[in-house]
Amino acid sequence: MQIEIQHLTKVYRGGVHALQDLNLTIPSGMFGLLGPNGAGKTTLMRILAGILPATKGSIRVGSYDGTTERGRTAIKRVLGYLPQDLGMYPDLSAYEFLDYIGILKGLDEHKQRQQRVNELLETVALNDVARRKLKTFSGGMKRRVGIAQALLNDPQLLIVDEPTAGLDPEERIRFRNLLSDLAGERTVLLSTHIIEDIAQTCQQLALMKNGRVLFQGTIMSMLEETHGKVWQVTTPGQKPEGNFTVVSTLNMGNSVQYRIVGEKPSSPDAIALDPSLEDSYVWFMRDSRRTPVPAR
């Protein structure tokens, strides 16, 4: 299920331009939305989920037109959403919570709902603790309950907003793998400011800043665009000067190795390095006055 977003603009009351004439094509599979705080990721996801109206622009999800009431209703039926701040009832068990959300989502038939909740508890590997109260769950377990509730209607489009924030490395990896498993035929839109989450799960991504898309395409093409922009400079200690960003510093005892992102430094012994995704992110954020590039 492909999503087409055209000229999407959101101006909040008070005049904040959260999205500025944003154009984006999101194909099936895992798609990452990467950007710093305030980039507009949550605003975009909430508009896609039909919770927030856009100021201008159009959205098409598969064959449904998100600018019409009828289209929005149809989109809601094929969509699962895990917001950043999903409220849970701490005294309910995982089973009771999912059962309750199932009722709210219109799964009226008791037996069918029971079966779906049990299936999902298994999918997110919480079947063993299904009867435990949510207040006893770790952050990672709660996020997995969150994904389970988003999957109740077996959505073709799954939107997850910063799901790994605050998780320890083990839980983050487990959660990432779960999302990858769920992608398959579905479209999974994952927003994050954790570069590693995208690197490990998404073939395609969009970089957002200030309500605009700075880049969209494959991870490979993003790295390619950063070739010739990453350097290693070794000095006796003083920080190299120039128009670049230092991304890491390694103290070698009597010298210091700097990894820098920017135009070629004047230092004659600067060595060109292969860019990592983090270098690439830094390059695009530095260079964010550039005009948006077309998808490739």
Ligand SMILES: Nc1ncnc2c1ncn2[C@@H]1O[C@H](COP(=O)(O)OP(=O)(O)OP(=O)(O)O)[C@@H](O)[C@H]1O
């Ligand atoms: N209800 C609101 N009213 C006014 N301004 C808002 C509102 N919600 C968000 N904003 C502003 O819109 C901009 C985009 O915010 P948004 O939450 O979409 O960004 P984000 O990329 O999701 O950031 P984060 O990673 O911090 O969640 C920010 O400048 C934010 O302050």
